[in-house]
Amino acid sequence: MVSEGRVLGRAGRRWPISELLLALGSTSIAVGAIWDISWHSTIGRDSFWTPAHMAIYLGGTLGGLTGGWLAIKHTFFPGQRERTGAISILGARAPLGAWIAIWGAVAMLTSAPFDNWWHNAYGLDVKIISPPHVVLALGIFGICLGAMLLAAARQNREPDGAGGGIYVYTGGIFILIGAIFVSEYTTPNLQHAAFFYKVCAAMFPLRLVVMSRSGRTGWPGAKAALVYMFLECVMLWILPLFPAQPRLAPIFNPVTHMVPPVFPLLLFFPAMGMDLVLRRAGENLGFRKCVTYSLVLGAVFVLIFLAAQWLFSVFLISHGADDWFFAGNRFWSYGARLSDWRWTFWNTEGGPGGDAITIRAMGVSYVLAVVSALLGMLWGGWMRKVVR
Amino acid sequence: VGRLDEEGGAMTRRLAVFLAVLFLMPLVAQAHLGSPDVFFEGKIGAYLTRVTIRMPTVVPGRAEISVNVEAAEAVTVSFLPLYSRTAISNAPPPDVGVPIRGETNYYAGDLWLMTSGAYGIQVNIHGSQGDGSVEIPVTSVALSQLPLPRWLGGMLVVLIGLLVLGGAAIVAGAARDGELAAGVSAGKRNRRKGLIAGTVTLAILVFLLVGGMRWWASEERAFRERMRGGAWPDMRLTTRTEASQQILELTLGEHDLRPDDPLSLIPDHGKLLHLFLIRDGEATAIAHLHPVRKEGKTFQVVLPPLPEGRYRVFCDMTLASSSMSFTATNSVQIPVPVKSMGTNSLEPDPDDSWANYAAAAVPLAEATNAVFTFADGRRVVWKRQLPLQTKQEAGLRFEVSDAAGNAVSLEPYMGMMSHAAVMRRDGTVFAHLHPSGNYSMAAQGYFMDKVAQESGAGVQMASMAGMPGMNGMPDMPGMDHAQMAQMHHAMGGSVISLPYEFPSAGDYRIWVQFKTGGEVRTAVFDAEVQ
Numbered sequence: 001m002v003s004e005g006r007v008l009g010r011a012g013r014r015w016p017i018s019e020l021l022l023a024l025g026s027t028s029i030a031v032g033a034i035w036d037i038s039w040h041s042t043i044g045r046d047s048f049w050t051p052a053h054m055a056i057y058l059g060g061t062l063g064g065l066t067g068g069w070l071a072i073k074h075t076f077f078p079g080q081r082e083r084t085g086a087i088s089i090l091g092a093r094a095p096l097g098a099w100i101a102i103w104g105a106v107a108m109l110t111s112a113p114f115d116n117w118w119h120n121a122y123g124l125d126v127k128i129i130s131p132p133h134v135v136l137a138l139g140i141f142g143i144c145l146g147a148m149l150l151a152a153a154r155q156n157r158e159p160d161g162a163g164g165g166i167y168v169y170t171g172g173i174f175i176l177i178g179a180i181f182v183s184e185y186t187t188p189n190l191q192h193a194a195f196f197y198k199v200c201a202a203m204f205p206l207r208l209v210v211m212s213r214s215g216r217t218g219w220p221g222a223k224a225a226l227v228y229m230f231l232e233c234v235m236l237w238i239l240p241l242f243p244a245q246p247r248l249a250p251i252f253n254p255v256t257h258m259v260p261p262v263f264p265l266l267l268f269f270p271a272m273g274m275d276l277v278l279r280r281a282g283e284n285l286g287f288r289k290c291v292t293y294s295l296v297l298g299a300v301f302v303l304i305f306l307a308a309q310w311l312f313s314v315f316l317i318s319h320g321a322d323d324w325f326f327a328g329n330r331f332w333s334y335g336a337r338l339s340d341w342r343w344t345f346w347n348t349e350g351g352p353g354g355d356a357i358t359i360r361a362m363g364v365s366y367v368l369a370v371v372s373a374l375l376g377m378l379w380g381g382w383m384r385k386v387v388r
Numbered sequence: 389v390g391r392l393d394e395e396g397g398a399m400t401r402r403l404a405v406f407l408a409v410l411f412l413m414p415l416v417a418q419a420h421l422g423s424p425d426v427f428f429e430g431k432i433g434a435y436l437t438r439v440t441i442r443m444p445t446v447v448p449g450r451a452e453i454s455v456n457v458e459a460a461e462a463v464t465v466s467f468l469p470l471y472s473r474t475a476i477s478n479a480p481p482p483d484v485g486v487p488i489r490g491e492t493n494y495y496a497g498d499l500w501l502m503t504s505g506a507y508g509i510q511v512n513i514h515g516s517q518g519d520g521s522v523e524i525p526v527t528s529v530a531l532s533q534l535p536l537p538r539w540l541g542g543m544l545v546v547l548i549g550l551l552v553l554g555g556a557a558i559v560a561g562a563a564r565d566g567e568l569a570a571g572v573s574a575g576k577r578n579r580r581k582g583l584i585a586g587t588v589t590l591a592i593l594v595f596l597l598v599g600g601m602r603w604w605a606s607e608e609r610a611f612r613e614r615m616r617g618g619a620w621p622d623m624r625l626t627t628r629t630e631a632s633q634q635i636l637e638l639t640l641g642e643h644d645l646r647p648d649d650p651l652s653l654i655p656d657h658g659k660l661l662h663l664f665l666i667r668d669g670e671a672t673a674i675a676h677l678h679p680v681r682k683e684g685k686t687f688q689v690v691l692p693p694l695p696e697g698r699y700r701v702f703c704d705m706t707l708a709s710s711s712m713s714f715t716a717t718n719s720v721q722i723p724v725p726v727k728s729m730g731t732n733s734l735e736p737d738p739d740d741s742w743a744n745y746a747a748a749a750v751p752l753a754e755a756t757n758a759v760f761t762f763a764d765g766r767r768v769v770w771k772r773q774l775p776l777q778t779k780q781e782a783g784l785r786f787e788v789s790d791a792a793g794n795a796v797s798l799e800p801y802m803g804m805m806s807h808a809a810v811m812r813r814d815g816t817v818f819a820h821l822h823p824s825g826n827y828s829m830a831a832q833g834y835f836m837d838k839v840a841q842e843s844g845a846g847v848q849m850a851s852m853a854g855m856p857g858m859n860g861m862p863d864m865p866g867m868d869h870a871q872m873a874q875m876h877h878a879m880g881g882s883v884i885s886l887p888y889e890f891p892s893a894g895d896y897r898i899w900v901q902f903k904t905g906g907e908v909r910t911a912v913f914d915a916e917v918q
Contacts (some may be wrong), residue, residue: 044480044500044502045500080570081570084570084571084572085569085570085571086565087558087561087562087564087565087566088561088565089557089558089561090557096558096561096562096566099558099561099562100558103551103554103555103558106547106550106551106554107551109547110543110544110547110548110551113540113543114540114544117534117536117537117540119446120446120449120534121446121533121534121536121611122446122607122611123446123447123448123449123530130607131600131603131604131607134600157569157570245480245481246480247480247481247500248480248500248502249469249470249471249474249478249479249480249502250471250474250475250478250479251478251479251480252478382566382567385566385567386562386566386567387566387567387568387569387570388565388566388567388568388570
């Protein structure tokens with residue numbers, strides 16, 4: 001762990017261009033993804049060349065080129081650190097983050113013609129989750145993970161944890177991508193039903209724990225959650241400024257401006273709790289300790305998250321939230337037949353077919369949260385140590 | 389693919405088989421009996437216009453529309469798909485047609501058809517001679533399975549192989565070297581760790597790949613179940629003799645429709661069903677009949693005196709629930725007529741028509757100037773440009789004259805100057821044509837009513853197809869101007885012009901029906917399409 005990497009790092013402190021470019025690439029992808037959902041909710045017509053798609057592909061290209069450039073630099077024009085501090089695959093050298101970003105770019109490249117054929121063969125985006133979209137999602141995941149790893153390795157190499165800020169930022173994007181992935185299930189009207197909590201318990205503890213465990217700044221999980229909330233809010237505030245018109249029938253809700261995402265989940269609060277739990281966890285933890293922590297972290301997540309979202313969603317679906325800041329109950333897709341359902345919680349009835357919050361449902365959420373947190377503990381523990 | 393065989397070879401072989409099946413997949417089902425594209429010819433406002441709508445093979449999909457306007461000055465063309473089940477007020481603004489470079493008054497654009505069902509494509513023209521619009525009905529259904537191009541399949545195999553192997557190599561490298569400080573080489577323990585991590589990752593990736601493949605296969609199956617490419621719904625045919633009549637009974641949708649589905653139909657030219665019987669083999673006999681409902685989904689019709697033999701049967705209908713039009717098909721053996729005593733119970737439809745001719749009477753497909761001569765010397769001439777090409781204007785323009793060569797005045801037959809049937813000789817293509825186009829007039833009436841009702845303009849307008857005037861009266865009260873203009877364009881004179889493009893290469897037979905001197909005639913032509 002201790003070696004010339006640090007020495008050189010201290011001597012050669014410079015702008016971390018490649019980390020910044022990869023962080024920018026993953027930001028572009030996340031922004032593009034939110035923009036694309038907005039496009040589908042507002043305009044409806046989709047082509048390869050929409051600006052939202054361009055933002056996603058720009059992010060992929062940026063990630064792939066940055067990764068490729070790092071691989072070329074480390075393989076053909078290495079300095080001392082680059083020669084000995086990279087991951088070698090078949091004789092080619094690059095930092096781990098660069099390799100994963102390249103992998104992500106190749107996956108995104110693979111999905112583009114496949115997706116195009118898919119539309120021609122089975123219809124224009126019948127379902128969001130289709131095989132070519134999963135390949136695309138894996139590619140996006142690769143770019144974001146590459147950005148995280150590049151920043152993590154630098155943060156772990158530098159004696160004073162320099163680069164921790166970029167790492168927390170890329171972690172925020174990582175949470176954001178996860179939130180976009182499950183956005184179909186996180187509408188405020190669904191936040192008094194059990195499925196919402198199960199989905200979030202599976203998705204978010206892993207991401208928050210990874211950040212909390214491996215970030216080298218104070219409150220890393222909470223800061224990453226804030227990055228997520230801030231970026232989502234920025235999209236929420238900016239998108240409705242742009243006039244747009246639906247171009248696909250049937251139009252039940254004649255929107256006049258871009259439909260933004262809903263107000264972000266209040267992940268900051270459970271993240272604070274989890275940061276507190278992991279504050280003095282120490283460098284190396286055995287599997288047993290990880291399990292013990294996960295049992296606590298799962299409970300912390302479920303309890304704080306339930307309390308926060310339960311109350312906040314009551315506010316969000318009320319008239320009180322109908323302002324530019326919270327935009328509660330304000331923006332609905334052009335295809336929505338607006339009626340009183342907007343002001344109610346959905347699927348809250350019990351019994352078969354219902355999705356009420358029961359002890360059993362919360363038990364399932366807890367188990368999911370524990371498993372998710374455990375994976376976060378194991379992965380985050382490794383992320384603490386990666387230096388290449 | 390072979391490179392992946394170190395892990396789960398059987399699985400990758402299944403991927404190879406699956407991809408191979410996709411490559412080799414033919415068009416398994418034919419569009420609306422092989423002829424999905426829709427053509428319109430007639431007046432829109434003051435402008436004589438020809439519209440071609442090329443339908444997508446999937447839903448949701450994009451249709452391509454082109455509009456050719458006969459006008460000296462430039463006009464503005466716009467189009468808008470209206471969905472049968474949603475209010476027109478919920479439609480987006482129309483799209484303006486983009487002029488095709490190098491052409492005059494020829495416009496093109498895309499139509500986004502997002503749902504299965506019936507759409508009325510509203511075409512609007514705005515020019516110095518005034519405005520006009522027309523609704524052209526199309527049926528949006530998944531038609532066929534698009535094969536995966538070889539290059540794309542090959543590229544997918546290479547790239548996915550790269551992702552699987554590359555992913556495993558990256559994880560192996562990360563596990564081996566990731567935690568080592570610069571300058572420290574991986575020891576035996578780390579190399580072992582890398583190997584294990586790489587192998588496990590490879591196994592996971594191959595597992596995911598197989599899962600993805602199965603997922604793809606299940607999407608493929610679901611798509612095929614939705615596909616309405618061929619004939620629909622199912623049709624059972626039986627014949628029976630009652631008194632001196634031979635009766636053909638048909639039951640529709642025993643399998644494809646729910647038992648409680650009442651099969652409500654919109655009459656087209658005043659008839660619920662248009663049935664074409666075409667004798668197999670030399671196809672020297674044809675009948676165009678109009679069955680009436682017996683009960684539920686069962687219909688019956690008196691058979692005209694047709695020679696015995698096996699007949700292909702095509703049955704056109706338009707559903708009232710959605711205004712979608714479909715063609716059902718099957719074949720039936722028509723026996724030698726047996727006459728017996730008794731009272732006939734079923735009235736033949738006065739608009740039923742049939743023809744029986746010698747095979748030698750059909751003009752040769754090679755003739756540029758194809759002439760069909762009736763027994764009384766009347767003639768139908770098809771002057772055509774050979775060779776006939778797929779997806780090119782077929783030039784179905786027929787001149788009718790008497791034995792002396794004088795033009796014959798045509799009368800409307802079921803409201804049209806002509807009804808024509810086109811069949812590819814193998815039966816995979818069948819289309820029912822009119823001078824105004826090859827769409828269902830009943831479905832057009834449905835959309836015209838919808839526009840009139842929802843815009844509040846034409847309160848007095850009745851459904852066109854249900855009007856008594858449709859059966860032969862040139863003056864049709866209740867029709868809107870667009871419709872009248874279309875009719876007038878086609879009426880009078882001795883020339884029949886049918887807008888159509890042959891959808892695929894092959895040998896076709898065309899039956900052109902018209903009425904003159906109170907009698908329906910059927911001329912027959914062959915066409916070889918390249």
